[in-house]
Amino acid sequence: MNRLRRTMLFVPGNSPGMIRDAHIYGSDSIMFDLEDSVALGEKDAARHLVYQALKTIDYGTIEKVVRVNPLNTVYGQDDIEAMVQAKVNVIRLPKTETPQDILDTEEIITSIEKKADMEIGSTKMMAAIESALGVVNAYSIAISSNRLVGIALGAEDYTASLKTTRSLDGVELFFARSQIVVAARAAGIDAIDTVFSNLNDMETFEKEIRLIKQLGFDGKSVINPRQIDVVHKIFAPTEKEIEKALRILSAMKEAEEKGSGVVNLDGKMIDKPVLLRAQRMIEMAVASGMYYPEDNEEE
Amino acid sequence: MKNYAGREIPDILLEKGKMSPYNPLITNGLKKKESLSSAERQRQSRKIVDSLEKAVALSGLQNGMTISFHHHFRDGDYVVNYVIDRLAEMGFKHLRLAASSLTNIHAPLIRHIQNHVIDSIETSGLRGELAEAISKGLMDVPVTFRSHGGRAYAISSDQLHIDVAFLGAPSCDPFGNANGYSRDTEDTSACGSMGYARVDANYADKVIILTDHIVPYPNIPFGISQYQVDYIVEIPEIGDKNKIMSGATRYTNNPRDLLIAQKAVDVIAASGYFYDGFSLQTGSGGAALATTRFLREKMIARNIKANFALGGITGQIVKLHEEGLIKKLLDVQSFDLDAAESLKNNRFHQQIDANYYADPFSEGSVVNELDVVVLSALEVDTGFNVNVLTGSDGIIRGAIGGHQDTAAGAAFSIVVAPLTRGRNSSILNHVNTLTTPGDTVDVVVTDQGIAVNPLRPEIIERMKKAHIPLSTIEELKEKAEKIVGIAEALPFEDQIVGIVTYRDGSILDVIRKIRNDH
Numbered sequence: 001m002n003r004l005r006r007t008m009l010f011v012p013g014n015s016p017g018m019i020r021d022a023h024i025y026g027s028d029s030i031m032f033d034l035e036d037s038v039a040l041g042e043k044d045a046a047r048h049l050v051y052q053a054l055k056t057i058d059y060g061t062i063e064k065v066v067r068v069n070p071l072n073t074v075y076g077q078d079d080i081e082a083m084v085q086a087k088v089n090v091i092r093l094p095k096t097e098t099p100q101d102i103l104d105t106e107e108i109i110t111s112i113e114k115k116a117d118m119e120i121g122s123t124k125m126m127a128a129i130e131s132a133l134g135v136v137n138a139y140s141i142a143i144s145s146n147r148l149v150g151i152a153l154g155a156e157d158y159t160a161s162l163k164t165t166r167s168l169d170g171v172e173l174f175f176a177r178s179q180i181v182v183a184a185r186a187a188g189i190d191a192i193d194t195v196f197s198n199l200n201d202m203e204t205f206e207k208e209i210r211l212i213k214q215l216g217f218d219g220k221s222v223i224n225p226r227q228i229d230v231v232h233k234i235f236a237p238t239e240k241e242i243e244k245a246l247r248i249l250s251a252m253k254e255a256e257e258k259g260s261g262v263v264n265l266d267g268k269m270i271d272k273p274v275l276l277r278a279q280r281m282i283e284m285a286v287a288s289g290m291y292y293p294e295d296n297e298e299e
Numbered sequence: 300m301k302n303y304a305g306r307e308i309p310d311i312l313l314e315k316g317k318m319s320p321y322n323p324l325i326t327n328g329l330k331k332k333e334s335l336s337s338a339e340r341q342r343q344s345r346k347i348v349d350s351l352e353k354a355v356a357l358s359g360l361q362n363g364m365t366i367s368f369h370h371h372f373r374d375g376d377y378v379v380n381y382v383i384d385r386l387a388e389m390g391f392k393h394l395r396l397a398a399s400s401l402t403n404i405h406a407p408l409i410r411h412i413q414n415h416v417i418d419s420i421e422t423s424g425l426r427g428e429l430a431e432a433i434s435k436g437l438m439d440v441p442v443t444f445r446s447h448g449g450r451a452y453a454i455s456s457d458q459l460h461i462d463v464a465f466l467g468a469p470s471c472d473p474f475g476n477a478n479g480y481s482r483d484t485e486d487t488s489a490c491g492s493m494g495y496a497r498v499d500a501n502y503a504d505k506v507i508i509l510t511d512h513i514v515p516y517p518n519i520p521f522g523i524s525q526y527q528v529d530y531i532v533e534i535p536e537i538g539d540k541n542k543i544m545s546g547a548t549r550y551t552n553n554p555r556d557l558l559i560a561q562k563a564v565d566v567i568a569a570s571g572y573f574y575d576g577f578s579l580q581t582g583s584g585g586a587a588l589a590t591t592r593f594l595r596e597k598m599i600a601r602n603i604k605a606n607f608a609l610g611g612i613t614g615q616i617v618k619l620h621e622e623g624l625i626k627k628l629l630d631v632q633s634f635d636l637d638a639a640e641s642l643k644n645n646r647f648h649q650q651i652d653a654n655y656y657a658d659p660f661s662e663g664s665v666v667n668e669l670d671v672v673v674l675s676a677l678e679v680d681t682g683f684n685v686n687v688l689t690g691s692d693g694i695i696r697g698a699i700g701g702h703q704d705t706a707a708g709a710a711f712s713i714v715v716a717p718l719t720r721g722r723n724s725s726i727l728n729h730v731n732t733l734t735t736p737g738d739t740v741d742v743v744v745t746d747q748g749i750a751v752n753p754l755r756p757e758i759i760e761r762m763k764k765a766h767i768p769l770s771t772i773e774e775l776k777e778k779a780e781k782i783v784g785i786a787e788a789l790p791f792e793d794q795i796v797g798i799v800t801y802r803d804g805s806i807l808d809v810i811r812k813i814r815n816d817h
């Protein structure tokens with residue numbers, strides 16, 4: 001099963017209480033932040049804290065991501081070195097503008113993996129695209145490394161680089177969002193949307209999730225645990241969709257058992273994309289607690 | 300013989316003095332009143348007394364007697380401090396203070412305890428500086444802690460005899476009809492239900508109402524009725540209505556509380572007690588109160604309505620009532636101003652007293668009709684025993700409230716707590732203070748796992764069927780200890796500072812003095 005990345009919870013790297021409990025809220029990924037939420041004077045303390053947390057706390061099956069400082073700062077390289085050694089799942093690079101940014105980071109990761117006797121390539125990467133240049137280069141960034149599991153939009157810096165501001169309906173992000181989804185799909189990786197920071201405006205938040213789901217995004221970065229369930233609910237399939245997907249999959253199983261290459265349902269032939277979507281739907285249903293395969297085995 | 304009215308009454312009816320002939324000169328209370336207008340009578344009401352001192356003198360209060368108070372104003376209460384200050388000035392000593400509960404605002408009592416104005420205390424709980432001082436050995440006599448139901452029972456059975464009750468009321472008419480709000484005026488310091496005070500009014504020898512709003516007769520609906528009231532004293536302010544909603548009854552946005560609340564609602568929905576016509580109560584504490592919010596979604600999704608909600612009523616519960624999701628409200632205590640407002644305006648929002656609410660031996664106690672209750676805890680142990688009185692530092696910082704009563708009465712009781720608080724595990728081998736016995740607690744819900752009491756195997760089955768992941772209570776404890784380690788034993792000394800009673804009046808546990816430098 002592909003890893004779901006519906007929600008990536010931002011956790012400031014300098015907040016012990018939040019780091020300790022980050023996994024209890026059920027997000028698909030946790031992103032410990034060493035970059036913008038940590039003041040310059042606390043960079044090394046935060047790095048140490050997150051390093052220790054990754055080494056000692058059992059976060060279960062949740063994907064552990066760390067947003068490191070950019071390589072053009074004095075913190076970037078130390079961040080990467082510590083996090084790779086702590087066996088983080090994903091290094092998230094901020095402010096990615098060119099494939100070279102990725103290649104530079106990859107080089108460092110590879111050398112640390114070698115030094116630490118780790119499997120080469122075991123540390124994955126994710127790139128945040130936060131500028132006009134980054135958006136234009138989205139596809140070349142997305143295909144620049146096999147370590148990349150996804151690209152994400154960072155809207156605050158991006159809108160600033162466009163010389164505009166954020167609006168409620170997000171019209172200024174429309175191109176960037178579509179560009180990122182298309183680039184991610186073309187590269188076969190995930191597309192993650194930007195954060196929504198007004199915690200009290202749940203209505204607009206919900207609208208935005210519906211929009212990005214429709215655009216094709218895999219998920220969204222969230223800044224507060226209260227946002228997690230809202231995203232998961234909107235990304236969850238409906239009962240009807242689950243039922244249909246199950247019928248498609250059982251038709252597929254039947255065809256396999258018969259040794260037939262063609263899958264038929266209700267007299268219609270089912271195409272490969274429809275089959276894949278049905279599989280994806282059931283994975284999502286299981287993750288959303290709406291479908292329990294073991295129940296059906298009993299029946 | 301002929302009676303006063305000149306009618307012949309057969310002697311046989313008067314033998315042995317069983318009945319007496321009509322004579323208004325003897326029973327002068329039955330004489331026709333002077334033909335005063337109602338307005339005039341209200342002006343001349345003998346119940347309204349100029350000053351508290353006068354009312355106290357009239358009440359016959361003596362040194363060593365028991366005085367009582369209610370806590371419907373929580374942290375906004377001015378009455379207790381006002382009255383005890385006056386009693387101290389008047390020279391009273393050795394009084395027993397029987398309050399339905401005491402809060403942060405009652406720190407000035409420390410001085411009166413040191414000066415022996417107050418010798419002993421009965422209460423549901425203690426908080427703040429007073430609680431800390433008592434935990435550190437302030438009093439010679441231990442404080443007796445009773446649940447709300449236990450207090451009502453103790454008072455009605457005369458195990459706790461109240462000589463004079465001093466009851467603050469946001470509105471009162473000249474004959475003593477008092478209530479926690481008024482339909483005559485908008486600007487009262489409303490506290491809503493007077494459920495705990497009503498017990499005192501019913502059973503105390505003398506009842507003094509303190510009010511800042513004398514309203515025209517009759518002040519209906521009333522919480523306390525005119526026939527129970529002896530004296531009325533008008534004072535400038537009885538409380539601060541903005542502090543009714545204190546810490547214990549706050550509206551939370553804390554993600555951990557909300558997570559716990561969400562899990563508790565999943566548990567309720569799977570419990571078998573979530574059916575059309577069910578009943579519920581949410582105890583104080585952020586997570587417990589927040590369950591209402593998530594319950595609403597579940598009720599709508601499953602087309603379920605509740606017949607009634609009980610207890611401390613909150614604005615959240617009122618919203619569900621006004622939406623038609625909860626048909627009726629039984630209110631012994633209004634947790635916030637929205638609840639107080641609803642009691643005033645909503646026809647099916649009923650004020651009840653503490654005997655009606657939770658008295659273990661009354662002929663009808665609502666807690667026994669309750670399906671689901673969600674309660675908070677400071678500590679839980681592996682026997683599902685709960686502590687709601689002392690904090691992890693061993694200092695008193697809570698109240699039994701209706702915890703024991705609803706846990707025992709409800710068909711299904713859930714206790715919610717964060718798995719860890721600061722650097723401490725909420726789940727221990729043995730609670731530091733036992734306030735609610737584990738055999739009345741069915742499920743413990745934490746942010747990091749749910750444990751069902753093995754005494755309820757059918758609940759375990761239902762949870763499994765609904766795919767609710769379960770842990771054993773021991774597993775939860777180990778999980779917490781993995782994060783925060785095991786706390787050192789608290790430095791308790793021998794002196795007993797508190798006696799924790801169960802709702803039937805028996806002694807459940809004692810609280811010992813915590814070392815002073817702790």
